[in-house]
Amino acid sequence: MDTGDTAWVLTSAALVLLMTPGLALFYGGMVRAKSVLNMMMMSFGALAVIGVLWVVYGYSIAFGNDVGGGLLGDPSEFFGLQGLMSDKALVFTIPALAFVGFQAVFAIITVALISGAIADRARFGPWLLFAGIWATVVYFPVAHWVFSFDGGTAPVGGWIANKLAAIDFAGGTAVHINAGAAGLALAIVLGKRVGWRRDPMRPHNLPLVMIGAGLLWFGWFGFNAGSALGANSVAAVAWINTLAATAAATLGWLLVEKRRDGHPTSLGAASGVVAGLVAITPACSAVSPMGALLVGFGAGILCALAVGLKYRFGIDDSLDVVGVHLVGGLFGTIVIGLLATSSAPAGVDGLLYGGGFDQLWRQTVGALAVLLYSFVLTLIIGTAISKTIGFRIQDEDEVAGIDFTEHSETAYDFVARAGGAGVLGGKPSATVRVDAEARGANA
Amino acid sequence: MDTGDTAWVLTSAALVLLMTPGLALFYGGMVRAKSVLNMMMMSFGALAVIGVLWVVYGYSIAFGNDVGGGLLGDPSEFFGLQGLMSDKALVFTIPALAFVGFQAVFAIITVALISGAIADRARFGPWLLFAGIWATVVYFPVAHWVFSFDGGTAPVGGWIANKLAAIDFAGGTAVHINAGAAGLALAIVLGKRVGWRRDPMRPHNLPLVMIGAGLLWFGWFGFNAGSALGANSVAAVAWINTLAATAAATLGWLLVEKRRDGHPTSLGAASGVVAGLVAITPACSAVSPMGALLVGFGAGILCALAVGLKYRFGIDDSLDVVGVHLVGGLFGTIVIGLLATSSAPAGVDGLLYGGGFDQLWRQTVGALAVLLYSFVLTLIIGTAISKTIGFRIQDEDEVAGIDFTEHSETAYDFVARAGGAGVLGGKPSATVRVDAEARGANA
């Protein structure tokens, strides 16, 4: 065991954990004030459900020994994380549970990402159910495909990592394409929000979006550089490429806005950061810093253009999970086939570095496999939930605001400021009536 | 010295430092808009006062060589942290000052936690005074009892750690029971807020609560896993148990809400996270990941039920320091006696693992000792301050809002948006009158 590597992975795991609350804020600021709490609850809920499942069987499905064709790990092998507390249980140079923790937060954030596609309209219970099923039948297997290397946590790992040998350093396919395709499917299943394209659904709190973007950015250095699973030069390359790509992507996005809309916006800057992060995620070990500038700049431009497509297709992918994560993830995964350089840690040359088409088709196959699998499975799960217990809230509840109807809360009450007792203000004149006895008794 | 261990402890110390601003936000969002600044100032003030005292004599009281019965360290030994800058001064495998820093932020957050019990009504000066006295006569000694192991920073340490051998990995007793009992005492001393149970005192900014919860969660991985004082498998176990417990606790809290109140809430999710964190704090080295799920789930349910008790007892523990920290801390500390497993790093078996009642009574004694000591001492200190310089603001100032009367500020001014010059809005029509000359002169 190497303490330096362990320190870095434990730190990275904490950084990635922070991304989920960060995402909650990023998403939460983008919706209307009447649905910010629900938006954040979808992320916190994902954390709760996937956190439990990962411990119970998720890790084992993803990283247990392969039980057939590189498609699935053995769910019983590490059931309940048994046997991993020993200081003998290592993954490479770090304690096994450090790796388990690091991978846990990947699973969580992937599920949380999907929620952006269905803002303002999903019942909370069915969302939790969806989260649990989706993680079980989509994320855990796909993580096995992509992240389980032969001889890592088990002798035989997943097909994309080992047989196809597509490069996905930190999850362009398993996380972003996966979540993006699922978001697309779920937006289709749930349908458009009441008043979409008619009512103004502009972000209610852009500083909140910026807080979220800042925390995502910060956490993503754990996501990417932590994926080296050690404190070494690979991690350093991933770190610097992450910075380069996000800087360039922000410029790219703002440039598109300036040309197309007349003004560069703060939402654009935040979105550009995320687009850059998404695209460099699979590629950060495979390109040079100058290559990372290109990857980022390209992703910034591409995603800025892509977010308009939903209007053309009439799909209310509310917070652009497709435009940012699916498009950015595809771009970042496939561009490795072009811009990979053997001087980078991954040691592979892409088309433009004389490596021919070999890596390019591997990347493309890997990307499309995950896209299709996730899209189809999500359609099925989502439809099943819709048709049985129902997935969407009532239209009138949507108009009234999902925060109140699903969670019996409202996000803000700024009025109590100077007056007496929070008397007024959108949500005013509350007469508190606390029946603790009664309630205590029946609880 | 081990650089990996040092890296992890330095990182953890920074993570725990962040918890205090995180707590400020968590608490700040829960009060009314007219007292959010004061709420945050109690945390920032604790940071300032305890930060100074810790350097001057706090560390020495907690970690100096015992001066009698395991109750107190020698205040002169490390007065002003003398002699600890040398690269020869180590605590286990890390520089002594890294350990000093890590423990400093524990002291700070513990004091800050108490402030939740006395929201909206404490004079700021007396609060700072209380913070200083309380840390000196309660926290520093109790930290000695619990965290000072024989042969660690000094030959002889505290009684709970060494003689009683209760397990408290990261501070269930020293931090949470301690702060919870103090909060209870202080809420009694200060009395209820004007209009309590009559006026609506609902959270004014739930997204702020969620930001705070997110940062607390993140920082708590340093709190728990950092308590291993090294980057090793113990830290990894603590890390994964922290994740498992919080996920399960969130589910537990939301379940209670769903059954009892009809809806799972975002405040409930945030509270569940914190309840889980509190309960797993002492236990994270002693239980298995499956055990951690139980600890968390139990804490989530228990604390969700406990927060209603204050209405029954008529004690205005405003932000549920008792319901969450005292109850959660007790549960987490005592449950070790049941769920500890010798396969976990602490190496002890609890009742349910065939270890008998031995550990259970040790845990119980440790927990009650800290509870009683903290409660009684806090009653005395609080009453003394109340009777002498006074602890509470005037009722009319409470109605007008403590932010303005204690800090001459108001938290928000959203109006200047589109108009001219911040003309209006709750706090409007300000004619700035800056007498810098005059003020400069007399300063």
Place this chain on the structure above:
Amino acid sequence: MDTGDTAWVLTSAALVLLMTPGLALFYGGMVRAKSVLNMMMMSFGALAVIGVLWVVYGYSIAFGNDVGGGLLGDPSEFFGLQGLMSDKALVFTIPALAFVGFQAVFAIITVALISGAIADRARFGPWLLFAGIWATVVYFPVAHWVFSFDGGTAPVGGWIANKLAAIDFAGGTAVHINAGAAGLALAIVLGKRVGWRRDPMRPHNLPLVMIGAGLLWFGWFGFNAGSALGANSVAAVAWINTLAATAAATLGWLLVEKRRDGHPTSLGAASGVVAGLVAITPACSAVSPMGALLVGFGAGILCALAVGLKYRFGIDDSLDVVGVHLVGGLFGTIVIGLLATSSAPAGVDGLLYGGGFDQLWRQTVGALAVLLYSFVLTLIIGTAISKTIGFRIQDEDEVAGIDFTEHSETAYDFVARAGGAGVLGGKPSATVRVDAEARGANA
């Protein structure tokens, strides 16, 4: 290579990265609601521009081999960070790119700091241009002077680090005096805001300021303790001194407020934290923890007094970049000449420790050199931009709000709460009109 050192520097780099979003929030909360987005965009924009330039040639100018007199590194040596991906490329005990990343975020935050001086009135395009030019001709060279040690990244480094041997552990000169002097110059070039000293320009969101302060504080532990470039006792000393100084500085600032203005404020607490962080930045390896308390306390008092000076001089340094960063940076840099103790890692005795005037004049010369260079160059760059493409927005746009006129956004829309479709509220009655086709086509 040492994995522990690498883990700590990678972590620290991420922490410092977070400081720029943190600063965006800290600054953003302090302006009026109609310019918060622009304020944040100046930080995000700095991140984008400097992130790209650093990769392309900035690092090389700062850390390439000296090309004359200790003034400038060779821009071609590490152009595009060539040759640094290899696991053989080390800086001391860490991968070269870890060092590159750590220094990158220093460059970024320094530029972002300047923006506080010109709140509410700078055109966004010219700001980005200024950022790029200023970094190129001011920051990159000054970083070379101060941070490039002979035999570190190159045989010959900068004049302040090597010839003058002034102590600046983490950037009191290169970052704070540099940014502070630039802020002063730019505030003069751009002139006062419309209505300055007449209209109330009070902070629109103090909780946002506190979030920012919290994140800055957290990140600053990476800034200071990370500057040890390893996980060792030097880092631990820097860590603890950073805590000590900020605690004392907060008390100092609040004391001044209490005496002068009658009340300690939350903005004062946040400002005190930052003042302490600024002052201890250069000194944290040179003073003892008790010395750090003095440095912090002095900085808190001094900066609290200094922020009033702008009214006396009639310079609209809007967010007190001078009062906090220039004054705090000067104090912290020069006080080393008094309070340095050879028992601290820097191993130098200041005047009060019997070291005579030697270090004092070195500190003073270093500080003044950076101050003058930055002030003059910034005046020139700023004036050039002003006279050519123009730097300031129209007065009427300033009154209408720069967020809308420069970015076509508004920060908040709290109204959609309970009603139908975000109908009203400062920014109301939006009829969304999404011409995606048209726009898609011409894009």
Place this chain on the structure above:
Amino acid sequence: MKLVTAVIKPHKWEEVRAALESFGVTGMTVSEVSGYGRQKGHTEVYRGAEYDIALVPKIRIEILAEAGDVEDVAGIVVKAAQTGRIGDGKVWVSPVDSVVRVRTGDRDEAAI
């Protein structure tokens, strides 16, 4: 001159505005208010404590109109704002002595 004041449900604002515009009303002043009446508020729950929220959000519209138009204007608002469910609001007309347009100093009919 008359002043027509309408208190309506927030989500009806867009329809009311559009209806008034087709009729030729080009100016009005709008504010957010809270209503108290037959339509009951609702209950929120925070950490197990229930809060009755008695007031419901409403939009208040003020329209200065010539006396002759007043019946029409009020009628249009009523029609556009109606959902038939409790809480639809009120429209009332009150007398105005005089009106001035600030920009020009034009008075009464010429001012609106």
Place this chain on the structure above:
Amino acid sequence: MKLVTAVIKPHKWEEVRAALESFGVTGMTVSEVSGYGRQKGHTEVYRGAEYDIALVPKIRIEILAEAGDVEDVAGIVVKAAQTGRIGDGKVWVSPVDSVVRVRTGDRDEAAI
């Protein structure tokens, strides 16, 4: 028909509402406003710069009532809102030509 408008201190709202309800007033429209008058604002300080805050927060209540009830209604509000200290506010009555209930189209007395 008459309109009673009251501008009161915010923390008196609950008492006023309760008093009106016992009298039988079941509807009203409420808004947040700022008052300027004898009651002076206050001073806030940010980084040593003082800001005079001239306006004080008030609650504005509008009650449509039958002409015969108006004196009673105004009296009830005055009584419930009174603290005896400067800044208690004003209550005024103004004429209303007609009232319509949006939901039903009921007019005047039937509308309130």
Place this chain on the structure above:
Amino acid sequence: MKLVTAVIKPHKWEEVRAALESFGVTGMTVSEVSGYGRQKGHTEVYRGAEYDIALVPKIRIEILAEAGDVEDVAGIVVKAAQTGRIGDGKVWVSPVDSVVRVRTGDRDEAAI
């Protein structure tokens, strides 16, 4: 008694207040409202989608005044609030039957 109501541009508030104060008006009630009229709103863009913002922020001032002062008061507001550009707002006068000062119960002229 009369009520003067003015809807003006927000950044004119300070001037209007000062002008009224010199005339001797010491009390008024102020609120934030949104205006709809000749002055057009603007367009915002979020992720490439345009939003037309139709309403513009305004300040609404209510001044209770003796009938004899009303013309002067209205005139003062008009003068102080005028910029000459579209959107300057309206000032209107309406009748008031009675006014009470809550603190004292003083009525009408004595109440303001």
